[in-house]
Amino acid sequence: MKTIKRIHIAVLLLMVTLVSCEKLDRELETDLTLQQVERSFPNVQNMLNGLYAELREGFQEIGGDAMMASTTDEAEHTNENSSVQAFNQGAWNAVTNPAEVWTQYFRAIRKANIFLQTAAPEKVNLDAFKTDQTTYGQRLAEVARWRYEARFLRAFYYFELIKRYGGIPLTTVPLSEADIPGAQRNTLQQSIQFVSDECDSAALNLPLTYPAGELGRATRGAALALKSRLLLYAASDLFNTPSWASGYANPELIALPAGDRAARWKAAADAAKAVIDLAGTGYALAPNYRTLFTTFTGTSAPEIIFTRRNGASNAFEVINFPIGYDRGNSGTTPTQDLVDAYEVKVSNTSAVPFDWNNPAHAATPYANRDPRLGLSVVTNASSFNGSGTNRPVETFTGGKDGQPIPNATKTGYYLRKYVAEGTNLTNNTGSAIHSWIYFRLAEIYLNYAEALNEYAPGNADIKINVDRVRTRTGVAMPPMPAGSQSEIRQRIRNERRVELAFEDHRAWDTRRWMTAPAILGASVRGVNITKTGATTFTYAPFVLEPRAFEAKMYLFPIPQTDLNIAKGLKQNPLW
Amino acid sequence: MKRKIAFYKFLPALCFLGLVTGAGAQMVVPDSVQIINLPPGTEETYIGFGKQSKRIITSAISTVKGSELRKPFTNSIANTLAGRLPGLTVNVGSNDPGSASPTLYVRGINTYGFSASPLIIIDGFLGDYTQLVPEEIEEISVLKDASATAVYGMRGANGVVQVTTKKGHRGPLVVSFTAQYGFQKPTALPKFLDAFNYANLYNEALANDGKPALYSQTDLDHYRNGTDPVFHPNVNWYKEVLRQSAPLSNYTLNFSGGDNTVRYFLLLNALGSEGLYKKFGNDFDESANPVYNRYNLRGNVDVTLSKVFSAQLNIGGSIEDKKNPGDLSTSANFGLLDRLPPNAFPVTNPNGTFGGNGTYAGNPYANLTSTGFSTSNGSVLQSSFKMNAALDMITKGLSATAAVAFNNYYEAGSNKRKSYVRSSVSKNALGDTVYTSFGQKTSLSPEESVLNQSQNYSIQGFLNYNRTFGQHGITAMAMFNTDNYNINRNYPNTDVANQSFPFKTNGGAARVTYVNKDRYIAEFSAGVTGTENFADGKRYGFFPAGSIGWIASNESFLKGSKAINFFKIRASYGLVGNEAIGGQRFMFAQRYPFGASYWFGTNNTLVNSISEGRRLNPDVTWEKEKKANIGIEANLFNHIGIVVDVFKNNRYDILASAAATLPSFLGFNGLPDLNIGTVENKGFEATLRYNTDVKKAFQVFAEATVFYAKNKITYRGEAIELNQNLYRTGWPVGQTFGLQALGLFQSDAEIATSAKPLGISIKPGDIRYQDIGGPNGVPDGVIDGNDVTAIGKSETPEWTAGFHTGASFKGFDIDLFFQGVTGVSRSLGGSRYYAFQNNGQIGKIALNRWTPQTAATADYPRLSANNNLNNYRGSSFWQRDASFIKLRNAEIGYTLATKTMTKIGLTQTRIFVNGTNLLAFDKIKEGDVEALYGYPALRTVSLGVKVQL
Secondary structure, rough: HHHHHHHHHHHHHHHHHHHHOOOOOOOOOOOOOHHHHHHOOOHHHHHHHHHHHOOOOOOOOOOOEOOOOHHOOOEEEOOOOOOOOHHOOOOOOOOOOOOOHHEEEHEEEEEEEEHHOOOOOOOOOHHHOOOOOOHHHHHHHHHHHHHHHHHHHHHHHHHHHHHHHHOOOOOOOOHHHOOOOOOOOOOHHHHHHHHHHHHHHHHHHHHOOOOOHHOOOOOOHOOOOHHHHHHHHHHHOOOOOHHHHOOOOOOHHOOOOOOOOHHHHHHHHHHHHHOOOHHHHHHHHOOOOOHHHOOOOOOHHEEEEEEEOOOOOOOOHHHHHOOOOOOOOOOEEHHHHHHHOOOOEEOOEEEEEEOOOOOHHHHOOOOOOOOHHHEEEEOOOOEEEEEEEEEEEOOOOOOOOOOOOOOOOOOOOOOOOOOOOOOOOOOOOOEEEEEEEEEEEEHHHHHHHHHHHHHHHOOOOHHHHHHHOOOOOOOOOOOOOOOOOHHHHHHHHHHHHHHOOOOHHHHHHHHHOOOOHHOOOOOOEEEEEOOOOOEEEEEEEEEEEOOOOOHHHHHHOOOOHHHHHHHOOOOOOOO | HHHHHHHHHHHHHHHHHHHHHOOOOOOOOOOOOOOOOOOOOOOOOEEOOOOOOOHHHOOOEEEEEEHHHOOOOOOHHHHOOOOOOOOOEOOOOOOOOOOOEEEEEEEOOOOOOOOOOOOOOOOOOOOOOOHHHHHEEEEEEOOOOHHHHHHHHOOOOOOOOEEEEOOOOOEEEEEEEEEEEEEEOOOOOOOOOOHHHHHHHHHHHHHHHHOOOOOOOHHHHHHHOOOOOOOOOOOHHHHEOOOOOOEEEEEEEEEEOOOOOOOOOEEEEEEEOOOOOOOHOOOOOOOOOOOEEEEEEEEEEEEEEEEOOOEEEEEEEEEEEEEEEEEOHHHHHHHHHOOOOOOOOOOOOOOEEEEOOOOOOOOOOHHOOOEEEEEEEEEEEEEEEEEEEEEEOOOOOEEEEEEEEEEEEEEEEEEEEOOOOOOEEEEEEOEEEEEEOOOOOOOOOEEEEEEEEEEEEEEEEEEEEEEOOOOOEEEEEEEEEEEEEEEEEOOOOOOOOOOOOOOEEEEEEEEEEEEEOOEEEEEEEEEEEOOOOOOOOOEEEEEEEEEEEEEEHHHHOOOOOOOOOEEEEEEEEEEEEEEOOOOOOOOOOOOOOEEEOEEOOOOOOOEEOOOOOOOOOOOOOOOOEEEEEEEEEEEEEEEEEEEEEEEEEEEEEEEOOOOOOOHHHHHOOOOEEEEEEEEEEEEEEEEHHHHHOOOOOEEEEEEEEEEEEEEEEEEEEOOOOOOOHHOOOOOOOOOEEOOOOEOOOOHHHHOOOOOOOOOOOOOOOOHHHHHHHHHHHHHOOOOOHHHHHEEEEOOOOOEEEEEEEEEEEEEEEEEEEHHHHHHHOHHHHHHHOOOHHHHOOOEEEHOOOOOOOOOOOOOOOOOOOOOOOOOOEEHHHHHEEEOEEEEEEEEEEEEEEEEEHOOOOEEEEEEEEEEEEEEEEOOOOOOOOOOOOOOOOOOEEEEEEEEOO
8 A cells, every 4th residue: 555655646746747847839929920910900001111111212222322323424432442333343243233122122022912912901900990981981992092002112113123134023922932943034025014004003093192191102193104214114225125135045034025116115105295194293393403302392392203201311411421521421423424414505595515625615614504513513612511511612632622632522523412411410410301202203204205206206295395304493404406316316315314313314224225335334534623723723524434334234133142043033144 | 384374364264163073084085186997887977867887878978076176266167167078168258257258169169050059957957057166066077979968859969068066975974164265366468568669659650641740759758757747647557457466265164974864965165256456445435346256055955755755955056246346347447458558648637636538438547446336246046856756666676756946046236336527637828737627527326237137947757767687787767857937038048139038948858778798788868859939840859869889898808808907989879959049039930020110291200110020930940960979988007098089960950041042032021041051070089097006105197188179061051152262161160251461561562563452541561461352253453351261260279188187195296287279260459459549559569560671570560540441450460379288277285194183173184285377388479368358367376275074
């Protein structure tokens, strides 16, 4: 008996300890699950906000400090250690690409696809609003609208990929690891068609305008503007001339099938016209070309069709203030090439190109210029107000903002466009809201004029629309004179160049026009300024830096990692 | 003479001891003489969840007795382990009292995953060994191969350091008291130049930068002659705040003994260490003297309740009090001491205010005298209770044990702080002395805080079986274990971000050992462990290991051999895991965190966003390692012992980047880390011992150990690099990477034709680097991140050797322990070595700088008063071979003749002189190779006495 009792005690002992060995599981969960997100109206709204937050702001596009302008003939970036310099040396490839956006835009597309699976009116829990029929109805409509905002954004992200890579893998559902083996690039035509259809669909369902508190959301105008730009690119030379990559096995990835170019140009023109003709939007050119880029409300608002919103910050000023202003770092400095592109206004009816061989031009190069020069570029002796100092800028040799000060501008110019003058950086107290404009009315006018000139040269609308841009209040340049199709083409291109300078058009325009080898491959110039008197200077342009452009750079290389893993993806030509 | 002094000093303690009635005389061997059992007999050693006779062990285990660890006299047990255990690499931690945190690796580094640190087990349970004192430790064993560690399952792969505390044994009461008192001195202090040399070289640096001199000849004369200590001070800041030496003391009192019913070991230990700061508390009311005291208590009691039941209670605890003037941590002060030039400002100004200026954040002297003081109070409780039941009535040899352990750790801070005014002194245009004040004087204000805490409990249940059937011996064990951390700031090997949730592991283990004829041994062991960190259904892992051994010396052809007394060959192979994988906890579940903000509306209203988080890894699992080990143990000619082990570890399933595994077009918001990494580690350990006959009066022993471990990352999932030099794969874990220096530029012509960094003006005397890569994978003439490559070795040594020797003769004994490492590199950096950087000072290291005259022999770049971005960056130029040989400890003792002592009731009295870190041989002349930054390494000389009754 005693033995048995002991056994009982021992077994009991073991039982007690075994029972205490509880099941393993998480004791606390602090993370949201997808179910928790999708059942909550504000959480779903937050998901959509996350989709907007993927919009890139072009102010610090490359390496955290440089603009895309510095990869073109528009500008030279001052910081020699910025990764943008690799771009100018041609030192970019499928492994190292300072301007790579493949990862980010596919992430954004995945977010959109997840959102579209999540945000269905039947899924989102609106019980809290059911007590008030009006609010409930509004909420239902909002959820329905969100889907089109998401589809517009997804289309936009796809377009950003298409313009860099050509045909890309299209998907409307979130991909998983299982999709790697079957992944393939869609043809360029499929890709463009997809984005175009999505724009149509979004345009049908998005509102023309939003109430003040919702300003910044995608509108019908934004969807149509995206379509305008997309079709303009689709009609341009690059996507219709696969011969630059002769021998490439998959021309369908980089070019549209041979077809009626005129029809493509017409489609582009029609798409632009659709934006221009869109009633009820209040679209109008801003009367102030300077503040258009530093504020996004008030008089600027009617011109802005879609913009990447931002909080207040002075990071852009820290990077781009002239070196002589407290905490300035020179940043993006416009080249002489860009400065030369601004016309000289001879009279109210006549303007001529700037010409260094013209002694009058060369002696006072900044006199009587297209006002957009002074509004976009800080030239020597023009005044600049920053960090509590308002004085003429001295980019002449030996000046407060000129060589040989370390990190002073190498071109002789500083950036004015976008820069919030008056920001006080001294105590890091000043800041300003920087909105990155993706679509504005002036571009649409120029899109329309360009497309029209290609299939219907001489159409009166060409001059009308170019002149709208040239004669904006505060710019008031003489109207565009008549000319041959080719002359008008050059004029429109130059108009685009000066009107849209630094707005991340040049890199893509020169590619789609296939002028990039001559333009992006050419050396950029700066100007040496010598002070000869109290307010007198002499100017001598010089070759600043050779640039590299090879044919393969028409398109970006698909990242090597993706190619190595997803064997179905094809690299772009010549990379 | 010395004996008298020592006795006098400890008289109060002896009086106390006198009150305790002594027990019968007993033969005690001085603990400085190591007795090595030849041949291994029935002596048992601790293995995972049990004990085993050394003779039949078939796994790789090395052990050290607690008494050995007493000999390096330091304030941290962790630092004493260096070199003591073959296979245990110790990167010695700071000597700052109470802040030692050495890193331990068993058989080198086996993973680049989150943790390569071994599991620490105290008396069978998870615990913290750093608070223990050598006097309460019976043995520390390092479990190295699969056969030894598989029972720890998912936690064993990094090896196990198992600490066993002392127990009472059947026998009369033994009371033992040890007192040890000594002084600690820095082994090396940084060597900075005085104000004259500083000023002179600063002028040179300015000239190199193309700037005019700052110090005139008059200034220099003042500095040289010390004629103007106010406006031309020359302060040795180290001397101002540090004293030459600081006392260190340790007192231990323990009782042990027992009978058939109760056996006990009781211990009280008091450790006191004062640290190197001067005793400012004596002169400044608002300061305090630096103090570090730790009191350890232990009571280990075994009770035999009946023939069937027995119980065991282990309670160990410690109270740790630390106080420092100013900050609790000394690192900020040492940082300032390293930076502050000797002529920056005087210690105090003529008007009594503290010297100071706006460039430097403080005055080190004022920081210690006038900013109050900080204290921390830590308490540790480690306790366990075991019940054993002998179940022979079920079947002979069967027993069961149930055990529970509670550990608690809490450390709170209590500070009384204030700030002070410092003033810079200058002369105005009229020649009047003008003071400019910086900072503000405040009154003492209290700050209370929790610095650290953890709380856990564990439960274990065992079934043991041990029986011999004729020639067949069988030992078997089966157990289960659950560990629960409720509060886990201190959870082993977790990253901070995830520490706020409870941790739990469940598991079990089993082992069967079969011995045939005392010749052939086979053992199978296995662990099962599960943690909630992995997905449901994927939480438990199974870790088996097998080993075999052959005691050849028991075969008839060797039996009785005079040459070979014992010879065993053994081999093991198995699978062990490592759950400390790092990364986000619960990464098997997809998270939807809040993300980047956006702005809407004319008022630009900020809105939140939620996005899918980093891609989940539903299959996330633990690291695994296949461990193979072959070893031999031999005793030859009755005096020589040899142990050799050769191992190969293959770690896999290391959580690694998915950059080369998942394409980015899938759009994941961050690729998950995947269990794809692999590391291969190979090496060996060898021990050779000699000792004289135990019976001889003159005894000598010597033991030499050497071990080597070299690992290689074989897969890391790295993103593609065009520059092959950037890949970490193929190199050891922790390999140092940096630029490859090619010496110093000698001429403008050389600079013009060489690669150099962009945006920096390079001059002769600057460091020239090798152009290895570029954006297109070929040298591009630019020195930048593309040129980084593997340089030197890692900071963890490949080779560690120990040499331990001692002798005894007629009561005298001597004991020496040397440790050496090689295959290790360290880099010099920061203010102590980089001259004038960040307004810093200049050390002797810069004396042989580059100048046009010294161009041929210079070994330091040209001086520059600017922050030179070319010269002072990670490169082979600043890297040094960090090999060393150190005399870790030396001890001479004398044991008084027993006859005399027994008359006054003492069975044994031993007096000893001990030295720790007495000698070092290395290749770094700038400082102690193990303390190139921060708090200095310490040399200790002490005197001690041990009495026993």
